[in-house]
Structure formats: C-alpha cells, structure tokens
Amino acid sequence: xxxxxxxxxxxxxxxxxxxxxxxxxxxxxxxxxxxxxxxxxxxxxxxxxxxxxxxxxxxxxxxxxxxxxxxxxxxxxxxxxxxxxxxxxxxxxxxxxxxxxxxxxxxxxxxxxxxxxxxxxxxxxxxxxxxxxxxxxxxxxxxxxxxxxxxxxxxxxxxxxxxxxxxxxxxxxxxxxxxxxxxxxxxxxxxxxxxxxxxxxxxxxxxxxxxxxxxxxxxxxxxxxxxxxxxxxxxxxxxxxxxxxxxxxxxxxxxxxxxxxxxxxxxxxxxxxxxxxxxxxxxxxxxxxxxxxxxxxxxxxxxxxxxxxxxxxxxxxxxxxxxxxxxxxxxxxxxxxxxxxxxx
Amino acid sequence: xxxxxxxxxxxxxxxxxxxxxxxxxxxxxxxxxxxxxxxxxxxxxxxxxxxxxxxxxxxxxxxxxxxxxxxxxxxxxxxxxxxxxxxxxxxxxxxxxxxxxxxxxxxxxxxxxxxxxxxxxxxxxxxxxxxxxxxxxxxxxxxxxxxxxxxxxxxxxxxxxxxxxxxxxxxxxxxxxxxxxxxxxxxxxxxxxxxxxxxxxxxxxxxxxxxxxxxxxxxxxxxxxxxxxxxxxxxxxxxxxxxxxxxxxxxxxxxxxxxxxxxxxxxxxxxxxxxxxxxxxxxxxxxxxxxxxxxxxxxxxxxxxxxxxxxxxxxxxxxxxxxxxxxxxxxxxxxxxxxxxxxx
DNA sequence: TTGTAAGCGTTATCAC
DNA sequence: GTGATAACGCTTACAA
Numbered sequence: 032x033x034x035x036x037x038x039x040x041x042x043x044x045x046x047x048x049x050x051x052x053x054x055x056x057x058x059x060x061x062x063x064x065x066x067x068x069x070x071x072x073x074x075x076x077x078x079x080x081x082x083x084x085x086x087x088x089x090x091x092x093x094x095x096x097x098x099x100x101x102x103x104x105x106x107x108x109x110x111x112x113x114x115x116x117x118x119x120x121x122x123x124x125x126x127x128x129x130x131x132x133x134x135x136x137x138x139x140x141x142x143x144x145x146x147x148x149x150x151x152x153x154x155x156x157x158x159x160x161x162x163x164x165x166x167x168x169x170x171x172x173x174x175x176x177x178x179x180x181x182x183x184x185x186x187x188x189x190x191x192x193x194x195x196x197x198x199x200x201x202x203x204x205x206x207x208x209x210x211x212x213x214x215x216x217x218x219x220x221x222x223x224x225x226x227x228x229x230x231x232x233x234x235x236x237x238x239x240x241x242x243x244x245x246x247x248x249x250x251x252x253x254x255x256x257x258x259x260x261x262x263x264x265x266x267x268x269x270x271x272x273x274x275x276x277x278x279x280x281x282x283x284x285x286x287x288x289x290x291x292x293x294x295x296x297x298x299x300x301x302x303x304x305x306x307x308x309x310x311x312x313x314x315x316x317x318x319x320x321x322x323x324x325x326x327x328x329x330x331x332x333x334x335x336x337x338x339x340x341x342x343x344x345x346x347x348x349x350x351x352x353x354x355x356x357x358x359x360x361x362x363x364x365x366x367x368x369x370x371x372x373x374x375x
Numbered sequence: 376x377x378x379x380x381x382x383x384x385x386x387x388x389x390x391x392x393x394x395x396x397x398x399x400x401x402x403x404x405x406x407x408x409x410x411x412x413x414x415x416x417x418x419x420x421x422x423x424x425x426x427x428x429x430x431x432x433x434x435x436x437x438x439x440x441x442x443x444x445x446x447x448x449x450x451x452x453x454x455x456x457x458x459x460x461x462x463x464x465x466x467x468x469x470x471x472x473x474x475x476x477x478x479x480x481x482x483x484x485x486x487x488x489x490x491x492x493x494x495x496x497x498x499x500x501x502x503x504x505x506x507x508x509x510x511x512x513x514x515x516x517x518x519x520x521x522x523x524x525x526x527x528x529x530x531x532x533x534x535x536x537x538x539x540x541x542x543x544x545x546x547x548x549x550x551x552x553x554x555x556x557x558x559x560x561x562x563x564x565x566x567x568x569x570x571x572x573x574x575x576x577x578x579x580x581x582x583x584x585x586x587x588x589x590x591x592x593x594x595x596x597x598x599x600x601x602x603x604x605x606x607x608x609x610x611x612x613x614x615x616x617x618x619x620x621x622x623x624x625x626x627x628x629x630x631x632x633x634x635x636x637x638x639x640x641x642x643x644x645x646x647x648x649x650x651x652x653x654x655x656x657x658x659x660x661x662x663x664x665x666x667x668x669x670x671x672x673x674x675x676x677x678x679x680x681x682x683x684x685x686x687x688x689x690x691x692x693x694x695x696x697x698x699x700x701x702x703x704x705x706x707x708x709x710x711x712x713x714x715x716x717x718x719x
Numbered sequence: 720t721t722g723t724a725a726g727c728g729t730t731a732t733c734a735c
Numbered sequence: 736g737t738g739a740t741a742a743c744g745c746t747t748a749c750a751a
Binding site: 041084086087088089090091092093094099108109110112115116118119122126131133134135136138143146149150152153154155171174260261286289293296315316318319321 | 385428430431432433434435436437438443452453454456459460462463466470475476477478479480482487490493494496497498499515518604605630633637640659660662663665
C-alpha cells in the first residue's frame with residue numbers, strides 16, 4: 032500500500048540497505064539504475080524503501096553530483112503580473128529537463144540581492160535568470176560572464192551576457208506609427224521610470240517614430256512616469272491640460288495606460304473618441320480595462336522558456352559564447368485607439 | 376580590493392587552507408567563528424579567501440548541518456497578485472532569521488506538486504508554507520502533521536496542521552451586514568469556485584448575514600463564479616436581468632467584483648447609485664477600479680510573516696502542538712457602496 | 720550482479 | 736589556538 036510508513040523518523044539508504052541485507056551501493060543502483068540490478072534484489076529494495084517511506088536525501092545527492100539541478104530566477108517585484116507568466120514558461124522548460132526553479136524577489140534591495148548571489152556562488156543553484164536588468168550585488172561581472180547567467184526582458188549593454196529580449200525600440204515605434212497612421216499628429220508619451228533601460232528604449236522608439244513621421248519633437252509631450260496607475264493618471268491629467276493637448280498617448284506599460292484612460296474619463300473625455308491610448312506588455316489589466324486596452328504584447332511565456340533553455344544548455348554544454356535572442360512582439364488591437372476626432 | 380579574483384575556477388576551503396598554510400578546520404573557524412581564531416590567522420585566512428574569491432559551498436554546509444535553512448512556499452497560481460505581498464511578508468521574516476525562501480507555483484498540477492513534495496522530503500527545504508489549501512500530492516498526511524508545515528489563507532479542516540487564517544465567514548457576513556445596514560434588501564452573492572474552501576466560507580458568511588438580517592435566502596441570488604473578471608461580468612449580467620434584480624452584490628474577490636461593476640455599467644447602471652458592489656481581498660485592482668472598490672482587506676503581509684515565524688519556530692523548537700492563528704481583516708470603504716436608490 | 724571504498728565540501732569533536 | 740579526523744548521505748569506479 033502506497034504511503035505506508037511514510038511518517039516517523041526519516042531513513043537513509045543505509046537503513047534500507049541494512050533491512051534488505053544489501054549494500055548501500057546496491058540500494059542506490061536499484062533506485063536510480065534499475066537495470067543494473069537483479070530483478071529480485073530490485074524488487075526487494077523497492078519494497079523496503081516503500082515500507083520505510085524512504086526518500087533519497089537530495090543534499091547528499093547534490094554534493095556528490097556537484098550540481099543542484101536548479102535555476103534561480105531573480106525578479107525586482109513579485110507583484111508585477113508581467114513576471115508570473117514568464118516564470119511559468121521557464122518553469123515548464125526546466126521541469127522538462129529535470130531542473131527545478133527557484134524564484135526570488137529582490138525589491139531592488141542590495142542586501143537581498145547579495146543573499147541571492149550567495150545562493151549562486153555557494154552552488155545551491157546552478158544557473159541564474161535575471162529579470163532585473165543588472166547583476167545582483169555581490170556577483171562580479173567576470174563571474175557572471177563566464178557562467179550560466181542570462182538576462183531577460185531587460186538588457187544591459189555593459190554586460191556581455193546571454194540575453195532574451197524584445198525589440199523595445201522597434202515596437203514602441205510601431206505603436207506610435209500605428210497612431211500616426213490613423214491620423215494623429217499630437218502624440219504624447221507617458222514614460223516609464225528612467226532608471227530602467229526598457230523605459231529609455233521605449234522612449235527612444237517613440238522619438239524615432241515621431242521623427243520618421245516628420246512630426247516635431249515636443250518635450251512637453253514626454254511625461255515622466257513610473258509604470259504606476261496613479262502616476263499615469265496624474266501625468267495624463269497634466270497632459271490634457273496643455274494648451275494644445277495630445278490626441279493620443281503611447282504609454283510605457285499597461286498599468287500606467289489604465290491611469291491615462293481614467294484621467295481622460297475623469298475630465299469627461301471619451302476613449303478612444305477624444306483620446307487614443309496604447310499600452311505595452313499586454314498583462315491581464317489590458318483585458319480588464321474599460322474600454323479594453325490596445326497594447327503591444329510581449330511573448331512572456333516564450334521569453335521564460337527560451338531563457339531556461341539557454342541556461343540549461345550552458346550548464347550541459349559548457350558556457351559557449353553568449354547569444355542574444357530577440358523575440359517578436361505583436362500589436363494587440365482592442366478598443367482604445369481610433370482616428371482623432373475631426374478638428375472642431 | 377574587493378572582488379579581485381572573483382572569477383576563474385571556484386575554490387574550496389582546502390584551497391584556501393593550503394595557500395594559508397593552515398588546516399581546513401581553521402579556515403572554517405576563521406570564517407564562521409572568528410573569535411575562535413587568533414587575529415593574525417584570521418586576517419590571513421580572510422585575505423586569501425578574498426584573493427581567491429572563495430565562497431563556501433552551501434551544499435557541503437547543508438549536508439553537514441543537516442539543514443537547508445530554507446522554506447518552500449507553495450502557491451496555486453503565481454499570477455494571482457494576492458500571493459505576492461504575502462510571500463513578501465514571509466520572505467522578510469525568513470531573512471531576519473537567516474532563512475531563505477523558495478516559491479513554487481503548482482497550477483494545481485499533481486505532477487508539479489509531487490516535484491515540490493520531493494524537495495521537502497529530500498530535505499532541500501526544511502519547512503513548508505502551503506497557500507494551496509491542501510497537501511501537495513506525494514506528501515502523506517502523517518508526514519505533514521508531524522513536520523514544520525503550515526497552511527495559510529486556505530484552511531483544511533481535515534488536516535491537523537498549524538494554520539494562519541482569516542475569518543472568512545465572519546468578514547463575508549460583515550460585508551453583507553454593511554450593505555444591509557445601508558438599506559439593501561436584495562443582496563446577491565457572486566461566488567468563488569466551490570472547490571475552494573474560502574469560496575464556501577464566504578458564501579456561508581453571506582447566508583448567515585442574510586438570515587441574521589431576517590432576509591429570505593433566494594437561491595437565484597447566489598451566482599456561481601470562479602474569481603475571474605469575465606465570469607463575474609457574465610454572472611452579474613444575468614443577475615441584473617432577473618425580474619427582481621439585486622441592488623447590491625457581495626463578490627467573493629476583487630477581480631470578479633470588477634467584472635460585476637463592468638456588467639452594471641454596460642447596461643447603463645451607475646455604481647454605486649443603482650448597484651452597490653463589495654469585494655474581498657483588497658488587491659491592487661481595488662484601487663484601479665472605477666469607481667474604487669469597497670472591499671474587505673486581508674492582512675496579507677502579516678499572514679506571510681506569521682506563517683514564516685510559525686514554521687521557523689517549529690524548526691527550532693521541535694514541532695510542538697499545532698496552532699491556528701486567526702488574523703483580523705478590515706472593511707475598506709471606497710466608492711462602490713451606497714444606499715439603494717429609492718423605489719421608483 | 721554485488722560489495723568495498725573513496726570522495727563531494729563542510730564543520731564538530733577531540734587531541735595537542 | 737590549531738590540526739587531524741570523522742561524519743553528514745549519496746554515487747560510482749573498481750574489484751570480486
């Protein structure tokens with residue numbers, strides 16, 4: 032009967048070996064290389080292991096194997112729904128390849144980063160997937176660059192690391208070009224926090240699209256932001272109070288885009304009739320939005336999957352040279368974008 | 376200079392010992408019990424360790440110590456923002472007490488649960504914090520009940536485990552009583568998925584409040600749901616199409632409450648004038664909601680913190696008997712609840 | 720097919 | 736104050 036005896040003190044291989052009257056080596060083989068053991072012994076060992084509720088001690092195994100078969104994913108903010116799906120993608124691939132995944136949220140705190148770096152340096156995890164855009168404090172650049180470490184979503188040009196990215200500049204430009212194609216001429220950008228490279232990249236895309244469209248760059252239309260709803264709302268309110276307000280806003284992420292929509296509605300404007308809004312990420316918020324948000328979808332699951340694949344490949348085949356994979360995004364048209372109202 | 380030599384092959388204590396001309400025991404002591412070593416030796420060892428970029432191998436340490444100093448938090452769905460803050464609370468306490476925290480999302484998949492159970496049984500983590508409401512497949516009840524395992528948020532009366540909970544029945548009843556006090560008489564309940572005990576508890580609270588208020592129990596007012604926005608929207612649309620529609624809805628969580636609000640707005644009803652809505656959880660969605668959602672706030676961070684404390688206490692002082700901590704919620708009044716409109 | 724023994728990296732114990 | 740040694744639990748040459 033399954034589960035019998037699966038309580039009480041935990042047993043080691045030595046216990047099983049003793050009870051079965053064989054050596055620990057045989058127990059180990061019976062459990063992990065069944066074919067190398069006579070059917071009779073194999074059965075016996077399995078039976079006793081079951082009876083005792085024996086589970087191999089993974090620490091012992093890891094020490095011996097010099098590998099934890101485990102990946103660490105480092106995230107700034109666990110609360111950000113953007114990461115969850117990405118983590119899922121990584122976990123799925125990892126599982127397929129017999130790896131486990133550990134998730135750590137740093138909240139940008141150096142001490143916490145240091146703790147996680149220690150896990151890596153202390154070999155409790157074999158590889159590192161960084162969604163933070165930078166190395167954790169405590170991990171030297173050299174150390175990272177020769178090891179199984181990949182950057183995801185957030186690039187860092189100063190680091191010679193493998194990376195899984197999207198073309199933020201290009202897709203931001205696409206978003207803006209989409210607005211322009213519909214006839215918008217006053218297009219604002221609600222920026223992300225400038226400390227993050229993705230924010231700078233998306234702004235860069237905005238500027239590039241403007242210039243390609245032959246539109247003037249008006250600094251007043253670049254509103255500072257921090258990815259949050261509330262800041263998005265406030266910044267948009269200011270934008271709409273401008274003497275010559277924008278007819279469309281490209282927001283650096285979905286959450287702040289919802290803030291922009293709210294600001295418009297609060298001053299009696301209709302989205303998309305009076306103001307078009309486009310976001311970035313396509314998180315669950317985009318569907319909850321009213322009206323549903325037009326946005327740029329990042330292939331989050333795939334990003335996680337590819338990252339995990341990269342790290343595990345490096346682990347299995349040696350570091351090799353670093354690769355940079357750029358994945359495709361997609362413009363998801365929902366209901367917050369329309370042609371601008373005719374001039375009144 | 377810090378970080379020097381922190382690349383290249385990784386070193387062990389034996390390397391450091393050799394270079395310093397001391398034994399590994401001394402290296403170990405110099406690094407972890409500095410006072411047991413002469414200042415001179417201590418300095419020397421530190422210097423060489425630094426120079427070599429030596430980091431102690433945690434696996435070796437763990438094997439020796441027979442402890443991983445690590446907790447596993449199991450979650451159904453990493454995407455649910457409810458968990459993030461709770462995890463943060465647990466991480467914070469764990470860190471204070473020199474523990475690390477590992478987060479695992481099971482998606483309700485048995486195979487995945489089994490993998491995580493293996494991590495626990497294989498002693499890669501010392502304790503378990505379950506936000507799933509049930510034991511992971513592969514972990515026997517007996518095994519769990521004698522070990523450092525706690526249930527959080529989601530109770531399971533069949534298990535004699537430590538638990539950190541809120542009074543779902545009581546606070547659901549409070550929510551409904553709040554509506555009743557304002558004059559509502561037709562109060563509906565948008566249920567959560569019935570497979571989850573918190574859903575059943577919240578429904579129970581709804582029913583209890585109704586009966587305490589002397590209101591009839593109308594099965595038509597209990598709409599089935601699954602915590603999602605879309606289902607909440609659809610169910611509410613049906614509710615509003617009833618011959619005698621409700622004037623208020625108590626929703627089993629925030630996300631479905633947003634769905635309810637949307638449904639009302641889509642048929643031209645004003646929230647809260649024509650329909651009052653109250654949620655449960657107080658996630659970030661409650662603030663993003665338009666109008667901002669009145670809801671029951673769970674002390675998520677504290678729940679995580681207390682859970683971590685419990686597990687670590689059990690680890691340090693032996694299992695002891697299991698405790699059940701019930702934490703307080705709070706009714707957060709925002710803008711989706713008002714007195715019902717006068718009868719027309 | 721099975722057993723013996725070494726070794727993974729660390730730390731605690733016991734001498735010195 | 737320091738060193739030798741054993742031990743944590745497992746796997747794998749190598750030998751039988």
